Amino acid sequence: MKYLALALFSVLIVSCKQEKKQTTTEKAETKEILEVKINAYPNELQQVFDAHGGISAWKNMKSLVFDIPKPDARETHTINLHTREDKIVTPNHTIGYNGTKTWLLDTKGEFKGDAVFYHNLMFYFYAMPFVLGDDGIVYEETEPVVFEGKGYPGIKISYNPGVGTSYKDLYFIHFDPKTKKMAWLGYSVSYRSGEVSNKYSWIHYNDWINVNGLLLPKSITWHNVENGLIKDARKTVTFENIKVSEEAKPSSFFAKPDAAVFVEGKIQE
DSSP states (O other), rough: OOOHHHHHHHHHHHHHHHHHHHHHHHHHHHHHHHHHHHHTTTHHHHHHHHTTHHHHHHHHEEEEEEEEEEESSSSEEEEETTTTOEEEOOSOOEEEEEEOEEEEOOOTOOOOHHHHHTTTHHHHTTTTTTGGGTTTTEEEEEEEEEEEEEEEEEEEEEEOOOSSSSSSSSEEEEOOTTTOEEEEEEEEETTOOOOOOOOOOEEEEEEEEEEEEEEEHHHHHHEEEETTTEEEEEEEEOEEEEESSSSSSOOGGSSTTTTOOEEEEOOOO
């Protein structure tokens, strides 16, 4: 019995060591995977993410809600961050995306825009710089942009073919060289035209608010552009009642109501 007990004890020790070794290996592999994902971003963009609370913290969040006050109505935008389901509610109409198709609830026929184009437009502008960590993005070097004598380093953003509705869109993110906070977003839109546009718009990001540890915009300002140079402010959009959560909204929240219709985007001339 004495020798049997010693044998069983030895087996137990060996088993524990093997289990510990396996667990350590699994942790090392997990760490390696995380490092690969982090290293996939250019160092400058990683610094921008860190200045805004970190890309890992952003990816832990599952839903985002914000209001956009307008002269005629208030828009409430709700987005499931991982599935990108979204819904925009106004007093006169509602636009939704169920993960596959865009729908419109507009019983009075007052909405004259392009619901497919608009349903996630303001989300992408709002969720900068974090949406630039999505899959299918190509990062390249670009020249600094200069405004009022100050230079802002930047990164050119393009998309692999087939990513999103208009993968030929181009974006340029520029950041403060000292704080690393995002300062400018330049973009050209190719939506449904199939061609890269040479017309660029510029948005100034300089009004931030801390929401659950993430630095998100409180307002963004479009500027006039002349001969490729950024000029004076043209329009400011403000955001209110901002909420970001680790809990996702149920898919039923984004489902098409019976009175709504599925819509297709309008072809741009």
